[in-house]
Amino acid sequence: MAAENMSAAAQRARVVEALRGGPQTTYSLRARGISHPAMRVLELIASGYTILSSRVRAVDSDGFAHNGVALYELAELPQPDLFEEGQS
Numbered sequence: 001m002a003a004e005n006m007s008a009a010a011q012r013a014r015v016v017e018a019l020r021g022g023p024q025t026t027y028s029l030r031a032r033g034i035s036h037p038a039m040r041v042l043e044l045i046a047s048g049y050t051i052l053s054s055r056v057r058a059v060d061s062d063g064f065a066h067n068g069v070a071l072y073e074l075a076e077l078p079q080p081d082l083f084e085e086g087q088s
Contacts, residue, residue, distance in 0.1 A: 019074035048078025
């Protein structure tokens with residue numbers, strides 16, 4: 001398997017891609033290679049994305065349930081969208 005690009009920009013693009021598919025928890029974003037989802041989401045908000053967050057109960061990769069896990073939802077894309085398909 002080829003090494004995944006772990007730059008902050010690549011991680012932000014993966015966050016946007018994931019959120020386009022629906023709400024994502026911190027754990028589901030980490031499973032996609034986003035090492036610090038909260039920071040990537042804050043960076044996206046600062047660049048014009050409207051991302052809502054709420055707190056939910058979620059199960060981590062080891063099977064442990066946690067209360068207060070962030071659930072992120074993409075509410076609005078900036079104009080122009082910084083991560084349109086084919087761009088990054």
